[in-house]
Amino acid sequence: MAIYIFIASLLVPRIAAIPSMQKHSRSDIPVINIDWKTVLTKSKTTTTLQVVVNPLLLQNSSIHDNALKSLEYVAADYVRFVPWYPYPKLSVPEIDEPVINGDNCTTSWDFTYADPLMEDFFRSTPNVSHIINFSTTPDWMWILPNGTTYTYPDDINDIDFDYNQGTQLRDPSLKEVSDYYSRLVSWYVRGGFTDECGVYHHSGHTYEIEYWEVLNEIEAEHSIQPAFYNQLYDTIVTAIRAVSPNTKFVGLALANAQNLSYFEEFLDPSKHAVNIPLDFISYHFYGSPDEASTEAEAAQCFQQAETFLNEVSQIETIRKQLSPSTKTTLNEIGTFDPQGAVTIVPGYEVPAEYFIWSGGVFAYVFSRIAAMGIDVIGESQLVGYPGQFPSVSMVDYTTGLPNARLRVLQLIQESFAPGDELVQTNYTSESNIHAQAFVTTDGVRKLLLINKLRDAVTIQIWGLKSAKIEIVDVSTGGDIWRTEDFSGSVFNITGWATAVMTEN
Structure with a gap:
């Protein structure tokens, strides 16, 4: 079964890592914990x-x-x-x-x-x-x-x-x-x-x-x-x-x-x-x-996106009540x-x-509004x-x-597509990254990662041991994304990158 995870630092509220998975984590780097059994919602x-x-x-x-x-x-x-x-x-x-x-x-x-x-x-x-x-x-x-x-x-x-x-x-x-x-x-x-x-x-x-x-x-x-x-x-x-x-x-x-x-x-x-x-x-x-x-500019845009998402939540309340x-x-x-x-x-x-990073802002908004049920x-x-x-x-x-x-x-x-399931994704250091894990309609596990910073960030990932990583960053520019292999638990995500990890 393959896995996708999406990370976008601005969109996801800070959630403490799961204690049982934290015991082997390095204290000096952000930690992502994926609970594949807990489905938050199905994307539309x-x-x-x-x-x-x-x-x-x-x-x-x-x-x-x-x-x-x-x-x-x-x-x-x-x-x-x-x-x-x-x-x-x-x-x-x-x-x-x-x-x-x-x-x-x-x-x-x-x-x-x-x-x-x-x-x-x-x-x-x-x-x-x-x-x-x-x-x-x-x-x-x-x-x-x-x-x-x-x-x-x-x-x-x-x-x-x-x-x-x-x-x-x-x-x-x-x-x-x-x-x-x-x-x-x-x-x-x-x-x-x-x-x-x-x-x-x-x-x-x-x-x-x-x-x-x-x-x-x-x-x-x-x-x-x-x-x-x-x-x-x-x-x-x-x-x-x-x-x-x-x-x-x-x-x-x-x-x-x-x-x-x-x-x-x-x-x-x-x-x-x-x-x-x-x-x-x-x-x-x-x-x-x-x-x-x-x-x-990047930091300000990610923060403005957060404000916009709060407005989306208010509008959703009105829509659900009236129509x-x-x-x-x-x-x-x-x-x-x-x-x-x-x-x-x-x-x-x-x-x-x-x-x-502008692409990263879009990816972040996508991740958040998918969780909110936006069409x-x-x-x-x-x-x-x-x-x-x-x-x-x-x-x-x-x-x-x-x-x-x-x-x-x-x-x-x-x-990602409509019908994918968003699963519980907990992580520390929300100011650096955003992460969201998905299980696709055909059972593939994926993780989307967004680095909100200019500098590379080393992160520790629990719940994903081996994966293919597709990355859009400064090195790829307008070319097709580059691909890396991932194994273990530690990944260095390059500055302002948007990355999708697919479980092997």
């Missing part, structure tokens, strides 16, 4: 990622082919596709409002950019479920602030973080925005649609869209308040269900988990129209350090290098070790670059090849 967690649309994913991009190949490595159920507002012409197929003057009627519907991006995404993610989120509503549908005129960059490579303006839709009935999404979805699932002028647009597409997420980071984008979001959600869901009746829905997509009123409002069925499905909620977490060194059948996807999990967040400080280069966790994001969150990228934005953040996700996907 699927690990996946999000793909945010940007020009580097266009077919004329020099990294296009490599980036999509990297996506294939980690394509999994609930993979998320988000055409996002900083690139209006890539994400808004009706970029200009219809012109209707008597008998003269024209529209601007144009899928020149959206279609190849969607086609590449589906081609690279076969045989899995998808969450599609054309999150950006046309800004001409909103009442713009005084003195503001509707504009967008003509160059598809230009980034426009000012595109989302206004807090009120110009059509209070919400018919304009719901018709927009009805037509957009019809283009992809029903082969075409009839526009505002009565003209039919043929696509020939018959995609199966398993999940549609309604808008994104609503508290930031258009400052949508909880009650208004419910109205938008109900109206848009009703319109999409009419053309794609098998599609399920994801709601909220909050930028963070701090404002519980959104969850209290959305998860209350009485606050929705009759028969509106509440299939999934989603929300996000990014470690956002303000420290000057990568070592301090226990609603599932949860944490579909943007990542970190920022403060000197390489949106763009990169001139002369600065995001250090290679950053991507190692999905998605790493953010496939491709970022200067101007579009380079330190969040899962690939090298100059080559499209994987970096360590993608390799950590890949290692977790190949090691």
